[in-house]
Amino acid sequence: MTFKFSIHLKCILILCLFITSVINAQPLVLSGRVLDENKQPLQSATVYLHETLQAGLTDSLGFFSLKGLSPGVYHLHVQLIGYEKISKWVNLKTDDVFIETELKESIGQLQEVVIEADRNKFSEKESSQPIIQVGKEYIRRNNGNTLMETLDRLPGVSSINTGVGVSKPVIRGLSFQRVLVADQGIKQEGQQWGADHGLEIDQYGVENIEIIKGPGSLLYGSDAIGGVISLGKPNILQEGTHLSESRLIYKTNNHTYGITSTAKGNKKGFVYQARVTGLSYGDYRVPSDTFYYQDTYFPLFGGRLKNTAGREVHSNLMLGVHRKWGYTHLTISNYHQKVGLFTGAIGRVTTDRLFQDGRRNIGLPFQQINHFKVISNTTLQLGKGWLESDLGYQHNDRQERSVPHTHGQPLPDNSTLALRLQLQSISAGLRYFVPKGHRHTLVFGAQLSQQNNRPSGFEFLLPSFSSTQLGIFMLHKYKPIDHLTIHIGARIETARQIADRSIFPFYRRFVFIDSVERNSRVARRYLNYAAAFGLSWDLTRRLHLKLNAAKSYRLPVVPELTANGMHHATFRFEKGNPNLEPEQGYQFDAEFKYQIGGLSMQYSPFLYYFSNYLFQRPTGLFPRVEIDGALYALPSTSQVFEHTQTKAQITGQEVQVEWAIGSGWKISQNMEWVxxxxxxxxLPLPYMPPASYFSGLSWQSGKQRGKIRKLYFEANMGIISAQKRVERNEWSTPGYQMLHLSGGFSLYHKQEEIVQVSLQCRNATNTLYFNHLSRYRILNLPEPGVNFIVQLSWKLEKKHKAKS
Amino acid sequence: MKNFRIIILLGLFALASCNKDEDAAPQDTTRPVINSSTHLHGVIGGKINAGNKLEIHYKVSDNLGLKELKIDVHNNFDGHSHGRLAGTPYEWDTIIRLSGTLREDEIETWIPSTALAGPYHVGLFVTDAAGNQGNSFYLDFNLSNGSEPVINITAPANFGLGEIDMKPLDTLRLAGTATDPDQIEKVKIEVEEEGEHMRISSATDGEPLYKREFKISTHPSLFTDANTFQFANIINPGDLIKLPSVAPGTSKHFHVKIIVSDKLGNVRMREGELHVE
Known part of the structure; x- marks a missing residue:
């Protein structure tokens, strides 16, 4: 904590210096005009400055103006639905600047204005990696049970689920600690290695997401080897605006009731946002009243999965100041979830344990997660360049509770606390953008993180540990010609991990035998590097190409080094290996995008090679301990899975075709294969997602007047192939087809959107299917049946006339 | 270079790697099997006496090569919750090294005469050399040590011996006693509808047809004394076992379970089948 404080102090110091230094400068105005390709003015285009988050809209003649700026270099983002986003480099010296911008028509993914989450101020197009941007409208219209379920139909993205309340991201077949989730630049730290440890993010509070498909080690360090899900800043309201918004959510399948409310505003550059979300859901239903596991049929009474109910309460408060020197935001959030696990998920499945105990009851086993997070984001003008800092503190408290199942070990207090993991993390990131002229962007950055994990409970899985990482990186963007952007960058990182030796008492038939070492002390130091080279090139007016080659790395996580116990999430007895080396990846990917008229086609192939991919190898041996020459079996129905490393390769491709056929109708086709x-x-690598194909037909009304607007409808048919390429002890999964329907509209009053209604029908045909990546796949449990989701939101907006 | 596929991505990507297989582990994903002829010797009518030898006769096979068999005997007194008990339930396990593709053998264990009486299960788990684990296999038995409760059902006459034919909406009237010199802790009676493939029908919405727990403290009228329970005394209309209606031309099967435990933690279970048409 002392470290964090000193950083804070320095920031405040720098902040004071700059406030005084810029206070005397004459405020400048950046104005301009936004036109289409035929030089016709575009109204309502959003313009905003990346550095100060100042935003504005163009008027009916396409003009905009951003006032009160100090001299410096800025990145101006311009975007309008139906057009390609662009980003312009602007240098304000001593005089006001006027710039004229042309937007190119586009029919890509973007259906709404999405604030850039990119840490480098590059637009999606300038980046050399495939990027998907998602905004709050998409998240609302596709609302699933978790954030990852909402996103998992995007090409290249899938999720690993435990029932309906817990899920984690998968990008191109990579997941767990190979996909990094960053919330406003701070890496989310919450036991990413475990299949049952979901992402602790309130999806109702997310407004902008950027998904980087492919290695992100250069900028984010270890764990970003497979991709990054970057949650961006909330949309900042215009000066003098206050807004409150509430939404009611109801889902039929598991009787979810939910409410989320937010209030936000901007008064003279002081911004605030507060949000509270509450959700309660019952056991979910599947289109079957039996399941077949280990040669036996078991009942699912009423088609309900016993004990899969849950409750969630999340809250978030953001306060910030926006000035011409930049801005600073402080965000405090808390995520709380209590969710039941299907009774058969821990221990032997028997019929007696499957009797219903009430739809909304949460009995044992269950998990309880509390994730507390404080994030501070600051952007400061330093000379003509900009300094950005992200600081974060997180406390992830995870409790796994189950019926004491210790086989002969007495429990003094008959506790149900099987495992509790308390992970505290401090992270700090600094980036400086060197002003170099519009052809060059140079970024220097440093990142430091410190972690401390403390386990408790009657089960042993991993020891307490601490780890420290320090990385520095450099990134150079070069535009030799207007249509070509080249990126080159490198990072070095040093890290240290210390895991304590763990000793557990070993009992046999309630008799103490001896103290047994579950893992020895592990102290490791690492030095790794990442490098990337990429380009983004407009080959012709219609054809755009991205190429990227990267060397990336991932440190082994402490459970991979030291685990020694039953991991109920995987039904496996896992044993770590303290000699594992950091995973090294050599990754190549490309993206070809061709646009003609209303037709857009995108093809993204990739090829990853890992010189030492870390995975769990089944040993064929049952766990045992040796005490004084005698062998004792450990209570486990699973053999030992040993963490080990191998040469591995992952390849695949995504194809996206979108065709706007006019009058608001659009056809989209997405294919992915890994x-x-x-x-x-x-053998195949474990848990690779099956190939999938999604075909959608949608319509959206373009009506600009009347009470009912933004009327939309979408039918999406998914064909998911069977996954027969499986690793040992993994079931092959049959293919299935899935129909999703959605629709909705908004009600307007005096040109203001006041009510939004969205309806969804997931699994509309109530198809019985299995998800290859589900934790419950091992039990052969089917996935949820038909689910109607109704959401009703209403907004109250108050605008003061901004004094100019 | 076995099974190593590369997609040539428009000639842009160089061949990333080209290594030979290091450990030539066969690509075996076929799981070993515990044959259904696996059974227990020394268990007669589902029952074995403490102080006797429990023989586990197993037959396991694999397509390429077996590795290990784990056998685990432990109690199943209260579901699988491993609750607190007055005495020590019997626990035993072993790991057997295997080789070859088929192994049929027997292993024995002596159950001490002090072991708590009650229902137990034997779990068998098998792996092969490639690390595939077969489906688990469970065998159940009742352990008797002479001091567990005695359940003597006098009516219906053939309870536990064969299916008892009954009519829809009939009342199942049990008669007889449960006795134990160490005092009866509780008597549990459960009636569950049997499903097509399963012991319990999933059509019942999870509620057993009948489920009651009787203790002397709550139901003194059912006990002659602390050591004797009278089944015929179940006359309170709310506690009678009433069978449901059955559509004409169809039949339903029910499973009756009587579980009696004594103050020492010894358990005795009796089961019977009903056919309702």
Missing amino acids: WGENLSTG
């Missing part, structure tokens, strides 16, 4: 192979055994 192939992972363990090059030592020739």
Whole structure:
């Protein structure tokens, strides 16, 4: 904590210096005009400055103006639905600047204005990596049970679920600690290695998401080897505006009741946003009243999965100041979830344990997660360049409670606390953008993080540990010609991990035998580097190309080094290996985008090679301990899975076709395919998502007047192939087809959107299917049946006339 | 270079790697199997006496090569909750090293005469050399140590011996006693509808047809004394076992479970089948 404070102090110091230094400068005005390709003015285009988050809209003649700026270099983002986003480099010296911008028509993914989450101020197009941007409208219209379920139909993205309340991201077949989630620049730290440890993010509070498909180690360090899900800043209201918004949510399948409310505003550059979300759901239903597991049929009474109910309460408060020297935001949030696990998920499945105990009851086993987070984001003008800092503190408290199941070990207090993991993390990131002229952007950055994990409970899975990482990086963007952007960058990182030795008492038939070492002390130091080279090139007016080659790395996480116990999430007894080396990846990807008229086609192939991919190898041996020459079996129905490393390859591709056929109708086709192979055994890598194909037809009204607007409808048919390429002990999963329907509209009053209604029908045909990546796949449990989701939101907006 | 596929991405990507298989582990994903002829010797009518030898006769097979068999015997007194007990339930396990593709053998264990009486299960778990684990296999038995409760059902006459034919909406009237010199802790009676593939029908919405727990403190009229329970005394209309209606031309099967435990933690279970048409 002392470290964090000193950083804070320095920031405040720098802040004071700059306030005084810029206070005397004459405020400047950046104005301009936004036109289409035929030089016709575009109204209502959003313009905003990346550095100060100052935003504005163009008027009916396409003009905009942003006032009160100090001299410096800025990135101006311009975007309008139906047009390609662009980003312009602007240098304000001593005089006001006027710039004219042309927007190119586009029919890509973007259906709404999405604030850039990119840490480098590059637009999606300038980046050399495939990026998907998602805004709050998409999140609302596709609302799933979790954030990842909401996103998992995007090409290249899938999720690993435990029932309906817990899910984690998968990008191109990579997941767990291979996909990094960053919330406003701070890496989300919450036991990413575990299949049952979901992402602790309130999806109702997310307004902008950027998904980087492919390695992000250069900017984010370890764990971003497979991709990054970057949650951006909330949309900042215009000066003098206050807004409150509430939404009611109801889902039929598991009787979810939810409410989320937010209030936000901007008064003379002081911004605030507060949000509270509450959700309660019952057991979910599947289109079957039995399941078949280990040669036996088991009942699912009433088609309900016993004990899958849950409750969630999340809150968030953001306060900030926006000035011409930049801005600073402080965000405090808390995520709280209590969710039941299907009774058969821990211990032997027996019929007696499957009797219903009430739809909304949460009995044992269950998880209780509390994630507390404080994030501070600051952007400061330093000379003509900009300094950005992200500071974060997180406390992830995870409790796994189950019926004492210790086989002969007495429990003094008959506690149900099987495992509690308390992970505290401090992270700090600094980036400086060197002003270099519009052809060059140079970024220097440093990141420091410190972690401390403390386990407790009657089960042993991993020891207490601490780890520290320090990385520095450099990134250079070069535009030799207007249509070509080249990126080159490198990072070095040093890290240290210390895991304590763990000793547990070993009992046999309630008799103490001996103290047994579950893991020895582990102290590791690492030095790694990442490098990337990429380009983004407009080959012709219609054809755009992105290429990226990267060397990336991922440190082994402490559970991979030291685990020694039953991991109920995987039904496996896991054993770590303290000698594992950091995973090294050599990754190549490309994206071809061709646009003609209303037709847009995108093809993204990739090829990853890992010199030592870390995975769990089944040993065929049951866990045992040796005490004084005698062998004792440990209570486990699973063999030992040993963490080990192998040469591996992952390849695949995504194809996206979108065709605007006029009058608001659009056809979209998405295909994704991933192939992972363990090059030592020739076997597939574990848990690779099956190939999938989504075909959608949508319509949206373009009406600009009347009470009912933004009327939309979408039908989406998914064809998910069977996954027969499986690793040992993994079931192959049959293919299935899935129909999703959605629709909705907004009500307007005096040109203001006041009510939004959205309806969804997920799994409209109530298809019985299995999800290859679900934790419950091992139990052969089917996925949820038909689910109607109704959401009603209303907004109250208050605008004061801004004094100019 | 077995099974190593590369997609040539418009000639842009160089071949990333080209290594030979290091450990030539066969690409075996076929799981070993515990044959259904696996059974217990020394258990007669589902029952074995403490102080006797429990013989586990197993037959396991694999397509390429077996590795290990784990056998685990432990109690199943209260679901699988491993609650607190007055005495020590019997626990035993072993890991057997295997090789070859088929193994049929027997392993024995002596159950001490002091082991708590009650229902137990034997779990068998098998792996092969490639690390595939087969489906688990469970066998159940009742352990008797002479001091567990005695359940003597006098009516219906053939309870536990064969299916008892009954009519829809009939009342199942049990008669007889449960006795134990160490005092009866509780008597549990459960009637569950049997499903097509399952012991319990999922059509019942999870509620057993009948489920009652009787203790001397709550139901003194059912006990002659602390050591004797009288089934015929169940006359309170709310506690009678009433069978449901059954559509004409169809039939339903029910499973009756009587579980009696004594103050020492010994358990005795009796089961019977009903056929309602």
